[in-house]
Amino acid sequence: MRVPEFLLWKKPPENSISFRVATLASVMCGILATLYEQQWPSFGWLVVSATIFGFWLSYRRRNETNWVIKIFLSFGMMFALWDFLSNLYYNPLDPRVPLANLLLWLQTLHSYDLPARRDLNYSLTTGFVLISVAAVLSHDMAYVPFIVVFLVCALYTLVYNYLSQAREERRVVAAMPDFLTLSRLVAGVALLLVVLGGVIFLFIPRGQGMKIRPLPMSLHLNAPRNGSGEVRNPSYPNTNGRVSQSQRRFDPDSYNGLSAYLDLNLRGRLSDDIVMRVRSSEEAYYRGLGFNFYNGRGWEIREENLQQVISPAPPIMLNIDGVGEKEIVQIFYIEKDMPNIILSAYHLSQLFLPSDTVYVDAHGGVRTAFPLETGLVYSVISMSRPPRPAVLRRLAQRARVATSLEKKAAALDLNLPETVPARVKELAEELTRNKVGNYEKAQAITNYLQNHLEYSLDIPPFDDNKDVADEFLFHYKKGYCEQFATAMAVMCRSVGIPARLVTGYLPGTYNPFTGYYEVKNSDAHAWVEVMVDRFGWVEFDPSPGYSGVPQALSAPKSNFVLESLVRYMKNRLGLEVTDVGAFFRSAFAALAAFAQRAGPAGWAVLAAVFGGLAFAMVAIVRLGRRSLEQAGGLPGLRRWARGMTARAGGFVRRLGRAPEGPRRGGDVAVAWHQMVDALASHDCARRPGETPHEFSARAEAVIPAGQAHIERLTRLFEAARYGAEPASAEQVAEAQSALAGLREALRQPSPA
């Protein structure tokens, strides 16, 4: 019986040097990317040089049996496996790095046994796996050059592989394409892949994922574990609430909300440096500390009842203020030294930390015995409890006995200093009149604050002798998150609702490429937790422009990356999509930073990338010119463009028919947003953080002709958006009438 060809031990040798060089280049891309993302471990150069030598030796000995080499390779593979297993034994929670190292060694060893085409194909597959491993390890945009160069090299490899197949057992008649011709072909295919891949990337749905355990965490700690659980923020030492003017020094690199005392009169802008990157299954606020004691000028943590929680093996099981039904998994990569406070989505349940001990205070704060140093990785699982207003209203209407959590909150989170003037309480009572239950009352206060006070980071320090909440509500009427949160907490307490101020960070900017939420210093934030009857603590964010109820953040999140990409361009790079110049400045700065970080190799990679781009551009221009000639010149091109436009129009129209999710506020909100869009096209765009009321006032000044319509529509929108009842059909009709009237007014020529 004849043995099938694919089972034969001996394979025909591959003689193409070009094919081998292209494969080596692809593999080297994968290796370099993985080594770079691992901060170039000590064996990096060994892997690189041994792989290159292996490829050379494989080519020289491609016709030999190489038994001796194979025996050595077997031993080498056993060593790599032993190295992998031992690394995994020491760090079972994060197999990524041991796995990456195993793949690196396997690739290195495999490069010594590449006699045939099939072996080179296996090498390309390993190179692809390595570049994917680097993708998992990557935190930033420095991965871009690697994947671009890999794409080009892999295309060359695939094309050479195909040429090798085509030559096999065939007579070559017309000469095979030379390198230049092949390069044109590769450039065209690469361009096509980038464009097509980009479109596909935008429309790949992103699942919530993160279902596989265990979660990663750092293996070792550099900082000593000598704390006792007290809050330790080097920039803001604990002063027990007594802060002199000389001690009031603002540190732009550290948020004072993550310290034992939150001074509300400290002014300054936090830097835009990234403090951490977070992988999160849901978009959520990162909660740090809860403050319960308000002294009129700031917040303190009192009666913290610090409890030590010990767990000999991860995870550390916690139960912060009860657990809900919605699981949120988060992995934190600390990029800058931070205080010893664990940040997580609210209702922390499990903590994977390189420590067996944490401390939990009575206000939901979790602290470590060591500061969170740069490079630390920890993971959390939170069980969130999104509030359901209808259910909460029903619960509030029932006669009941206070729960233990409510009793505790009543004892800890209701006190107010005597410095708080009565008008604060009067305002709170007025706002919460006729509201049922704490949730509706807190919602009413939130709506008031979001719509009637201005968000501004540029405010002067308030008078030290006056109550901050009162000054903010009745005198300055502008402030930032801490003033808004303080005002809300004070107002809630004044009407008997237990409330506390919470500090932490906003979700940050989602980077659709890396998959991380990039959290900057300036994302530091303060908000409020309110005790809701028979439910527990509910987060409220009264700052204008932010979500009123942070737990509900994830509900409207898009699964598609397109929206995230636009948001990323706008927020992370600090530019609008149309600001092309700024985009390129940012991109070049990022590339230069990468090259400086990587040294000569980085510059070489950069040069190769730009060389490739230049080549691709030349090829595109030549291709375009030729296409134009062959398409029949400009008239032909116009015909083609008309056809494509018609097709694209049809596609967009079909997309437009897809059902949209309900907009909060219903059709009135839709009309209001249409008004905002209409005004934006008349040089009156809504500013970030501007409340509808503020925007309305400004718009009326800019466009006097539409004053009545704008005012009417804004009033309707506020009622529908923030009111307890949905808009009636009459209100919707009125809103649409106002919108039509405004559009008519905008069409009229200006008096000037």
Place this chain on the structure above:
Amino acid sequence: MIFRLLRAFFRPRDEWVIVFLGAFMLFIAVNTQTGWLYVVVAVLVALLAVGFAGPRVTLRGLEVVRLPSAPAWEGETVTMRLRVRNTSRWRRFVVTVAETPPFPTEDGKPMRFALGVIPAGGGVTLEYPVRCLHRGARILGDVVLASATPVGLFPVSRNFSAPGELVVYPRGPILQRVDLMSLAPRSASTSRTYNRIGHSYDFQGIRQYQFGDDTRFVHWPTTARTGQMMVREFKEMGAQRLTILIDNGLEAAVGPPGRAALDDAARLAASLVTHAQLTAAHVTLVAADADGRPQMLHNARGAQALDWLARLQAVDAPHWSVLAREAAPQLDRHGRTMVLAGRPADEAAIQLLVAERLQLVVVLLESDSYAGIEGEGTDWAESADRLAATGAVVRRHAAGGDLGRILSAGGRMAGVRA
């Protein structure tokens, strides 16, 4: 089945490897929320899309034209030529061409070519030599063009029609001196060859013109009187007229390709036609057509006769004696009739032949030996004896024998075994 499964496991197709890698990376991307892996997955999907569309686009606008090949003799090597034309506006890269050659190659595989670049609006000509193993008219069919450009994924192949024909003439032995008269027992034996037909021969009569008759012998007065073309016939001319009746029944075609009795008959006929052309003799070829009726080629000469012989195929024909009887009215009874028979003649056949009173030379090509059947050859011997008894000249020939000796004095005579 097991081999196919093993092969799928050990040598999976590249597309499936990419699909598997893409699915795996998507799983990892979703689970770890790694954005770059989504990029990787998107590029893989794009690669599959380009890999799928590329080969199909590549084969668009391609045409295959077969350039004609001159007829060849058995054993000769001819060059087959194909031209792959690119009628599109773009160059085409790496197209493979496969064709089953008219005669099998040494390794038995089809001819396979790889075309590197086919210029836009241009073409590439493929040439390959073919050794013509045996006579026949080989119909050349489709050519298979395949491509997996640009990245070797989703290879696609299409059949392109490239009609053509390769005619291979039968090559028989070279006959130096054959006296057709010597084959006739009732005529005086002579060694003269007649290079021309002169007026000194005895006038025999006037008959209707047949295709191939020399126009010098048109008898114009009779032609004018009857309105039909009439020719004079001389007594000596009969000796120069030869009818070759080839038995192309199915039994005569038994044997390996090119080595059947029918092939030897065609070779022998080709030799006679060539020789007759040199001697200005008049040869008529007769064989059964697809319906079993006699088909005839009068005045068989040169390429026309060789082409006729090349195309001669075995059919479900009646016995050659029946064919002879049916063709007899159109045959010249004064000339010789040579039967190249693949079947022996039984008593009934003898009766038929006797009734027709033909001057027969019968070459019995013993088809049993061509088929590789060992036997006593009794039927053939008896047949030869019976035929000889009617006055026919009979020669026997077995497979592997020297065809050239059949018509010479060394050939086996009736009833004599070599």
